[in-house]
Amino acid sequence: MKYVSEYRDKESALAYTELIRELVTREWSIMEVCGGQTHSIVKYGIDQLLPDSVTLIHGPGCPVCVTPIELIDQAAEIAGLANVIFCSFGDMLRVPGSRSDLLGVKASGGDIRMVYSPIDAIRIAAANPDKEIVFFAVGFETTAPVTAAAVLQAEHLGLDNFSMLVSHVLVPPAIEAVLSGENCAIQGFLAAGHVCTVMGYTEYEPIAEKYGVPIVVTGFEPLDILEGIHMCLTQLEEGRTNVENQYLRAVSRDGNRAAVEIMRSVFEITDRKWRGIGRIPSSGFMLRERFTRFDAGRKFDVGSIEVDEPAICISGEVLRGNKKPPECAAFGNDCTPEHPLGAPMVSSEGACAAYYRFRLARGK
Amino acid sequence: MNNSRITEMICPIPLSDYPEITMAHGGGGRLMNDLIGRVILKAFSNPILDSRHDGAVITAGEGRLAFATDSHVITPLFFPGGDIGALSVYGTVNDLAMCGADARWLSAGFIIEEGFSMETLWRIVVSMAEASRKTGVLIVTGDTKVVDRGKGDGIYINTAGIGIIPEGIDVSPSRICEGDVVVLSGDIGRHGIAIMAVREGIKLEGAIRSDLAPLDSMARDLIREGLDIHCMRDLTRGGLASGLNEIASMTDCSIRIEENSIPVHDEVLGACEILGFDPLYVANEGRFVVILPRENGDKAVEILRRHENGHQAEIIGSVEKSSYADLLMISSIGSERIVDMMSGEQLPRIC
Numbered sequence: 001m002k003y004v005s006e007y008r009d010k011e012s013a014l015a016y017t018e019l020i021r022e023l024v025t026r027e028w029s030i031m032e033v034c035g036g037q038t039h040s041i042v043k044y045g046i047d048q049l050l051p052d053s054v055t056l057i058h059g060p061g062c063p064v065c066v067t068p069i070e071l072i073d074q075a076a077e078i079a080g081l082a083n084v085i086f087c088s089f090g091d092m093l094r095v096p097g098s099r100s101d102l103l104g105v106k107a108s109g110g111d112i113r114m115v116y117s118p119i120d121a122i123r124i125a126a127a128n129p130d131k132e133i134v135f136f137a138v139g140f141e142t143t144a145p146v147t148a149a150a151v152l153q154a155e156h157l158g159l160d161n162f163s164m165l166v167s168h169v170l171v172p173p174a175i176e177a178v179l180s181g182e183n184c185a186i187q188g189f190l191a192a193g194h195v196c197t198v199m200g201y202t203e204y205e206p207i208a209e210k211y212g213v214p215i216v217v218t219g220f221e222p223l224d225i226l227e228g229i230h231m232c233l234t235q236l237e238e239g240r241t242n243v244e245n246q247y248l249r250a251v252s253r254d255g256n257r258a259a260v261e262i263m264r265s266v267f268e269i270t271d272r273k274w275r276g277i278g279r280i281p282s283s284g285f286m287l288r289e290r291f292t293r294f295d296a297g298r299k300f301d302v303g304s305i306e307v308d309e310p311a312i313c314i315s316g317e318v319l320r321g322n323k324k325p326p327e328c329a330a331f332g333n334d335c336t337p338e339h340p341l342g343a344p345m346v347s348s349e350g351a352c353a354a355y356y357r358f359r360l361a362r363g364k
Numbered sequence: 365m366n367n368s369r370i371t372e373m374i375c376p377i378p379l380s381d382y383p384e385i386t387m388a389h390g391g392g393g394r395l396m397n398d399l400i401g402r403v404i405l406k407a408f409s410n411p412i413l414d415s416r417h418d419g420a421v422i423t424a425g426e427g428r429l430a431f432a433t434d435s436h437v438i439t440p441l442f443f444p445g446g447d448i449g450a451l452s453v454y455g456t457v458n459d460l461a462m463c464g465a466d467a468r469w470l471s472a473g474f475i476i477e478e479g480f481s482m483e484t485l486w487r488i489v490v491s492m493a494e495a496s497r498k499t500g501v502l503i504v505t506g507d508t509k510v511v512d513r514g515k516g517d518g519i520y521i522n523t524a525g526i527g528i529i530p531e532g533i534d535v536s537p538s539r540i541c542e543g544d545v546v547v548l549s550g551d552i553g554r555h556g557i558a559i560m561a562v563r564e565g566i567k568l569e570g571a572i573r574s575d576l577a578p579l580d581s582m583a584r585d586l587i588r589e590g591l592d593i594h595c596m597r598d599l600t601r602g603g604l605a606s607g608l609n610e611i612a613s614m615t616d617c618s619i620r621i622e623e624n625s626i627p628v629h630d631e632v633l634g635a636c637e638i639l640g641f642d643p644l645y646v647a648n649e650g651r652f653v654v655i656l657p658r659e660n661g662d663k664a665v666e667i668l669r670r671h672e673n674g675h676q677a678e679i680i681g682s683v684e685k686s687s688y689a690d691l692l693m694i695s696s697i698g699s700e701r702i703v704d705m706m707s708g709e710q711l712p713r714i715c
Binding site: 001004005013014045091103104107338356359 | 698701704
C-alpha cells in the first residue's frame, strides 16, 4: 500500500539499524512519548533491532491510559442514566473504572454508542432531541480540534441536549513532568508526530533548551521511528540539543494554524490529573466560560467522585518511564487485557498491553 | 437421566469477573473462547464436542457424518457482497466442508421481529435458496418464530447442517504435526471491513465487498486430488490470528507465519490503518486455511488458485516444534513477535 509499505520495508530497516550501530559509542536512553509509537516499536520489534546500548523508554502518551479513574467513573455514571446516549471512541469503552467499564454499563442497559468523531455525536444529538447526548472528549492535541469543532457546531445548531466530558491532555507539560521527576534517566525524546501535525513544534524548543535534551518529532511507521532514533542519537553523540523534525511529510514548524485557532477559541488550559502520574499543572483543556453549558460534568453533577487506584498497579512508574511492564508483579497474571488493573493494559497503545500481546511468552 | 450432577455445577466464570454477557463474549477472541471452554464445554463435555472442530464428526453405522450449526445475527442484513440469507447457508456449508464433508442437508430456523418487511423476508429466503442450489444442499427442515417488536434485530437465522465424510478422509486438528505448512486461500479482512464501512457509514474510496463465498468446491478439490490434508479451518470472527491460535492451541506445536506473505487488499489495509485495526483479526466469510505436509503445499496452492475465490492462495507459514507461544509471526521488517488471540473485540483507536 502506497505511503505505508515503503515505511515498513525490511531492507531499509536493516540499513537504518546498521547506521545506528555504526553511530553509537556509548549507552543512551530515549523516550518515545506517544503510545502509538510504543505500539509500533513493540509490534514490529524495533527495539530488538537496536544495539544493546540504546534503551527505549515508553512515555505517557496514551490518552486512554492517562484518563483518570474518577473520570471513567463519572462517564460510567452518566452513561447509565436513563435518558442519556453516551458517545465514546472505541478504545475508551474497555478502560476499567473503579466499579465498571463502559462496556459493562452497556451490558447493563446503558445506551452507549461507539463513534469515530465527535461530529457523529452531534448528528446523534440532532436526531434525538428528547435525549441527552454526552460525548467523552478524550485525547491529546490531535483530537482536541475536532472536539472544539463539535462544540462550535452544537452552538451553531442550538443543541441544548449535547454536552461533553472533557479529558483532553497536552503533551509538552507531560514531557516536562517526566524531565523534572527525580532520577530522570532520559536523554532524548521522540515527540509525537500527529500531535505536532496540529501544534507544530515551537513549544518544544524551550523544553529542549531548558533541560538540555534533543527532541525529534517522529512518525509512527517502523522506518519513521528508526530514522527518529537515528536523528536523536546523532544529536546525542554530537552533544546537540535541538528540536528536529523527522516527520516532514506531515509536520511543519507552525503546525495547523486553523486547527490551533479553533481549539484555543473553545478551550482554555487547566491543571489535569493524569492516571498513574497525578496532577500536572497546565496540562489539559477545559471548556471556556462561554461554553460551560456543554460541560457534562456540570450538567449531570457527578463531579465529586474520588477513587484510589489499585495499589499493586505500577502504571504510574510505567507511564513515567521508570519501569517496564514486565517488572510489575501483576503483569500477565493478575493484570491481563481481559482483566486490566491499570489503563496501560487496556488500550492497544498502552505499554503493558503492547508487551502482553506481542512479547509475553505463553507456551504450552 | 440423572441431572443432579449438572444442577450442582457452579458457574465456572466467577460472577465477580463478568456478571453479565458483554459484546466481547461474542467477538471471536479470548473472552469468547473462555465462555465456550469454561461454560459451554464444561456443561456438555463429550469426546465429539471436546475435539472443537468446526463441526462434529459422528460415526453412524458404516459411514461418518459431519454435523455443524451456525447462527447469523448481522447488521445490515444486506451488505456489499452478500446478505444474511446467503451467509446463513454458506456459514454452515463451510463448517461442514472444513471437516472434509460433502454438505447435504440443512435446517433453517428463523426468529423474526414483529413488523419485519415481508418483501425483505422473501429476498432473504430467495438468497438462501440460491446459495443452497449453488452448494448442492437441501434445506429439509425448519422453524419460524416471531418475537415482539423491539425484542429482535429484524431477523436472526440459525442453520444446522449434515454432511457425509468420504471414506478414508480424516481432517482434524489432531493430525497437525511439525513440518506441515499453512496455506491461506486468499486475501484477508474483506468481510469485516465491508460490514464496518456500511454499519458505521465510513466512506472508502473503492467499495470493499465481503468475501462471502462457499468453500465446499475448493475443499472438495483438495481432497479429490488426494492431498493428505491434516486440518482445514474457515476464518470467521476473530480473523486469521484467532483461527490459527485456536488450531495451534489444540496441538503440541507452534505455528510461525510471515507477515509479508499474507495477502491483504490495499483498501482493507487502508481502512485498517484509519481505524487502528489489525487485518489479522478482521472477520472473513470466504477464506480458509489448510494445514498439510510441506510436500503437498505447492500443489494445494495450485489447486486453490484454479478457483475464483482462491486465486490469491499462498503458503503463509509452517508448523514447528512447540515454542514460547502458539502463534508467531515474522514481521514485515524481519523481527519476530507473538500473534496473540484477540482479547474481546477490536475497538477503533483514538489516534
